[in-house]
Amino acid sequence: MSTHLFIRAAAAADGPSPVVPKPAEIIVGLIAFSILFILLKLKAVPMFEKAYAARTSAIQGGMERAEAAQLAAEAALRTYTEQLKEARGEAQEIREEARVQGAAIIEDLRGRAQEEANRITAAARASIEAERQQAISSLRHEVGALATELASKIVGEALEDQVRQSGIVDRFLSELEKSEK
């Protein structure tokens, strides 16, 4: 009510009422707004949208690239891990082989050494035996001669008969050996 009075008073006192639109201004407003709308729609909005779209795709592209890089890195890591595992296995195999080979070499050497030792031992034994035989036979011969010489000195006569003499000595020595044993 008071607004109404104010409007009437103002209109009465000062001319046109402020709440009654002037048709000319409405028309000017309609035209001005239409022009603005068309210009913004044609010039500004598409470009802003273009910038938005470009930015979105740039961000998305960046993310995709990052994802791809991550996948590649993961694949590389897998490859390296596998290779490392393989290399470890290989090293283990090589070590095992070396151990086996080493053992074989040691075994072989040991065998050869044993063989050599045996051979040396056998040779030594043979030579000892031969020397012993030689010693026995020479001893026997000497002892025989000595004994004969001693006996002939004791008996005072030479024992001529070689066959007989040797038979006696041999028998004597055999008896001596038997009693020793």
Added chain:
Amino acid sequence: MLLAPHMAQPAFVPPSSADFFFNPAFGNSILATKPVMLLLFSVILITAFFTVSARKAAILPSRLQFSGELIYGFVRDGIGRDVIGEEFQRFVPFLFAIFTFVLTNNLFGVVPFMQFPTMSHIGFPVSITIFVYLVYHYVAIKKKGLGRYLKEMCFMPGVPKAVYVILAPVEFLTYFAVRPLTLAMRLFGNMFAGHLLLLLFTLGGEYMLKSALFVKFFAILSFGLAIGLSFFEMGIQCLQAYIFTLLAALYIAGALADEH
């Protein structure tokens, strides 16, 4: 006694609605009046600013492009997408034009040497409202058909039948009369009152400055208030531009919605 020497000065004439009407700068055409020239200037200003700022459409925006995008993005996402939803994109240019048009013309009210909010001439809010009115009815009729649109408007479901006697006319009036009237009046009223207030304190201050020494002191107070209120007005001018655009978006959203 103190006032005696100044009795010669005429009585203070408070600002009135007459201060809102200008004579043509030249000739007789209404096109030459200050509000119309400001309005046309705003079209040039807005178009130039946004055309230049959007021209490069760079991924990394310059400061100019960024400021343009800030306003565009505010209308596009803050009003269009949040209020209208899915189909917002095709209404963005319309809402963007409304917001920039109203905002610029409102802000003319505090720009030195312009100092007149164009929208305090009711013809201009009315002309934008006509567009909003046509758009939201057109969208609804195109989507639902006239019959279903009117039926959904007047007979919202889930209400006792007897209530329709009151509700149907009220709803009908809301859609066809109250909405456009309030939309135009709200903007006009705010700009009109704000400008009147600034006029009062400025003219009052000027008057008091010519008065006695004792009264001059109050002139400073009056000018100070005028400056303070200018900043306050700036807030209101932005707010009214936002509200106008928001309501336009809400009406369009309502026209697109399936249920009332």
